[in-house]
Amino acid sequence: MPGRSSDRFASRAEKELRRELLVSPVPELGLVAANGPNDPDPELVVEGGVVTRLDGRAAAEFDVIDRFLVAHGLDLGIAVEAMGRSDLAIARMLVDVDVPREELVRLARGLTPAKLARVVGLLDPVELMFALKKLRARRAPGNQAHVTNLKESPALLAADAAEASARGFAELETTVGVARYAPLNAIALLVGSQTGRPGVMTQCAVEERRNLELAIRGLVTYAETLSVYGTEPVFVDGDDTPWSKAFLGAAYASRGVKVRFTSGTGSEALMGYAQGMSMLYLEARCISVVRAAGAQGVQNGSISCVALVLSVPGGTRAILAENVIAAWLDLEVASGNDAISSHSAIRKTAKLMGQFLPGTDFVTSGYSVMPRRDNTFGGGNYDADDLDEWLTIQRDWQVDAGIEPVAEDEVTRVRDRAARAIQAVFDELGLPPVSDAEVEAATYGYDSDDMPDRDRAADVEAADRALERQVSGLDVALALDRRGFADIAEAIVDMQRQRVSADYLQTSAVIDPDGLVRSAVNDPNEYLGPGTGYRLEGARWELLQALPHVADARQLGAGDQGGAPVVAAVGQASRGDDPLEVVIAVGPAFADGIRETISGLGHRDVLAAIVDGVQDAGAAARIVRVRRSADVAFIAHDGARLSGSGIALGIQSKGTAVIHRADLQPLDNLELFGMSPLYTLDSYRAMGRNAAGYALGKRVGPVPTELDNFARAKLIVRTTLLHARETQAVVPGAAPVELALARSAVS
């Protein structure tokens, strides 16, 4: 019927996925993931030691980015060799397990942005993942958390920071809704982080002057707010140049701040000056600037523009490709996955796998440890409610994506302790008090809605005074020490000591709980294929598979064997001669080693219901136990061969049943009831009636059965364990036994 619309299309149009827009590429606006029509061919001309052409431009046309790259970004001693290799040859090296990272990093020092983009453009997604695994700077992957809340509650910030640290995040990032809160939020994060695990680094993303101030006071240890862009107009609109940003990076480092730059595909298109070039090419320029500026790392992977990049074909792949370029340029990579990339859980997780499976220095640039409505970064791609999924996916793939399972009582313990610690610090430093009610809500509550309101005017005033008084990390440590939190005080002093040795300024540095700095210098990724590099095994793998919600299979399989007997054996079963009888054939463990079906129906009640159904339809019921097989077809068929009518209802302990007839092949049947989790006693009564109907030669309509395609996912483990116990009760070759319902079973 022309004009009629499809109900299935209509149904799909309502799905979460369709809330976002997909568009066809518009290259002139930069809405193209890779290989834009204006992307230049890779080019580097050096005359007399001077670069005269770079990626399609002559020296006179070099923009501020080109000039910066020529001054700092290219090793001309390597460039001739590196640029002389074909794109394909280099691409193949990226995925050649025998070419070490070191050699690839050496070549990258001489490659122009266009060449970098062209080469990674030759890799398919699996090749990109492999290259990323090889190119990651630090041996072990890690993760970074976002810790914020809408009320800027210090107790909740501290509790969330403590939980994040206990869960293994190596870095925690907070920010402010109101800028003046910065010192209070930084203090809450510092205290919480060191309560959860000593050595965790923290940052408070605020404007540069304030950020530097917090760093100078020892309240934060890293920053990643230094954004760079791939075209000159966008860079200038961002009120910076490569030189100003590089200077700022050095300024931070001079104050002992670990610095990561930020860049990502899509920002140039969003800001209106992509100059017709592809997202990936422009990102190659950004990352080249980051390396040239001397940053140790980059937060990279489209970040806040991710949904824009995902609107065009190949977007997910381009984002993975930019991560590869960053790692290839020997930078620490915090690989995005923080801003919400899609409404669709399927789609966003498919995108995540590009970083999750190879592992990056920080798989997310900010996993929201609190519910996403409290994420003031506009992040929360994965949040508190997704933790079990994240942990399960790590367990599924045997992959370490940087988050550890922690038991509930341990989580509430560290949250409570952190909230009490920040309560003590606020009191000692003369900041507005944190109430016991706040401590409790921060420990056990869901989000900031559960937090008592604070006097926000008093908080910001106190924050201003804290800055004026130059409250420092040492002051915080001493406050904790005076109030009996000596271990947290020690951990905070240890973080101050890290500022003196400055080891964490090296590439990809994180700090162990014992204070040892691990970076690409002393713990480099030396992956060279199977048997090498970081592998999730041993104690770490034990830890990551022991999730709090994992059940003990042996306990599950034990079942309840107590209670009064349900049936009694009354001798070997023989063939009946009553043409009106139906044999009820039960499995080897039925009503014996196992006492209930998978849906929790007691075997006594199930038998009674079947007998009731058989008798109700006018036939006689006889119960036998088949011992030689646990297979429902053979149980039923053996029963049918003993039945005077040739009809039997076979039933396994888990509740799966079959109506069988003696003259059929064992694996054939009259009716199969395979959805045991869905059956009620009425279902079994109906099965009994139907079996009787076959015995009496009546017309029988099949018992109506329901279908639940999730039943298998939900119950297959229990099914397996129950069935294992049924098969353990099998006695090979044993004859069937006649059973009588035990006296107590007759109600």
Added chain:
Amino acid sequence: MAFDPATDYPLGARRPDLVETPSGVPLEEVTLAAARAGTLTAADVRATPVTLRRQAAVARAAGRAQLADNLERAAELASVPDDELLEIYTALRPGRSSAAQLEERAARLDELDAAKTAAFVREAAAAYRERGLLAG
């Protein structure tokens, strides 16, 4: 024992004997006990230019020339006052400074023994001139 950038990293763990605060407190005395005793001040808990230069050497030995350059600039900037640091940053932003003003900044950095950073500022000024990013 002399410092070896190829093997002495991390300094805090391998060569604490070489690390001290700006006022000369040895790394191992940066402790809670010292803070309690009042012999440690917050302003003193930071890396010295010498330590930052050693970190630059570590980065260079690991093949990271640009990171090393950056840490050398950081070493130079360690003794530049906070306000001045932010003033230089602002001066380097697009359209903020004339060539002469940037040259003034560079000259001042030279006075502060920050030759590499001074050269960096002059290099910026030259690029800005070509790209119309100077003030005015």
